[in-house]
Amino acid sequence: MNTKYKMLALDMDGTLLTSDQTISPDTAEWIKRAKEEGVHVCLSTGRSFESALPYGEELGLSTPMITVNGSEVWRAPHRLHQRSLMDPKLISDMHAIAVAEDCWFWAYSVERVYNKDHWTDSIEGKEWLKFGYHTEDDEARHRILMRLQDMGGLEITNSSPHNLEVNPQGINKASGIRKVCGLLDIDMSEVIAVGDSMNDLAAIQAAGLGVAMENAQEVVREAADFVTSSNDKDGIAEVIRKFIFHM
Known part of the structure; x- marks a missing residue:
């Protein structure tokens, strides 16, 4: 693999998913190609495990997942690695x-x-x-x-x-991604984190490449290394082509 990036950490709503809550065929195809190149694709979402899982299954992901903004880290679907509870x-x-x-x-x-x-x-x-x-x-x-x-x-x-x-406190998508990096024996510098909201900010700042969607909140776009197309214009596919396949 000729890319320095070994993991794609993808927010779901407003990022991976279009406005009608689906994954576009083009985005799904480029995620499949990234997986074939050996890139780990990790869903990193504020959603619950039950809500996120069907999309992971649709993409054929057997990789770690981060749910509930990092309060749960899954070693693989249905295999919990760590859970952080609130008082x-x-x-x-x-x-x-x-x-x-x-x-x-x-x-x-x-x-x-x-x-x-x-x-x-x-x-x-x-x-x-x-x-x-x-x-x-x-x-x-x-x-x-x-x-x-x-x-x-x-x-x-x-x-x-x-x-x-x-x-x-201290639980966010960045802390979740660090735990996943530990499971996969990769470094944060080898991660592309993509998102659109404040719950993606820590991950975008901590990753090797932080990417904001065109539809992201302004503070998130300002913090990102790169701003890609919107969630309704296959922004994820653009990131994969540009930074994994250098197209």
């Missing part, structure tokens, strides 16, 4: 903030996803991975952010300009 007390406090602001919220536990319409009375008895808020009220979102920052011990990002995603 139930933090979940309870974040839930109280969401109720006070009357905004949409959700939380990932190991067993399932809860949300504003389907919450639980037994926060203490569950294994929690991530909490999220969504509001298009900029002032409300800023108030939530301030309260979260005051709580401490949290990794706060987003997967769209209108949401906030919260993981345990």
Whole structure:
């Protein structure tokens, strides 16, 4: 293989997936070619394992996966390597903030996803991975952010300009990619990380090549080494052609 890059770490929503939540044939074909060249293709997503897995299967991936923004690292599909849980007390406090602001919220536990319409009375008895808020009220979102920052011990990002995603402090896609590099015996300098949102920023900054989608949030584009085409214009295929096949 004549590429210095040995791993492609791909965000899913807004990156690998088009606006209608599919993988385009061209992108799928170039991912297949990258795999044939020996490049490890790793899904790196804020989604749960159950939500991400069908896309990995569609691409024929048997490689490690990073789910829930790095709170779970999978050695291979269905083979968990590491899981980072949140203190139930933090979940309870974040839930109280969401109720006070009357905004949409959700939380990932190991067993399932809860949300504003389907919450639980037994926060203490569950294994929690991530909490999220969504509001298009900029002032409300800023108030939530301030309260979260005051709580401490949290990794706060987003997967769209209108949401906030919260993981345990120090847990993000970059920490997940480092763990995968350890499993595959490769260096972060040999990784291409691609994404579009704040939850991709740490990975884009830490990877050998950090790539933002054309549709990425501005701060993410500014931090990237390269800006590729949008998720609806086969931006991933462009990255593979340019940096793996030098076309």
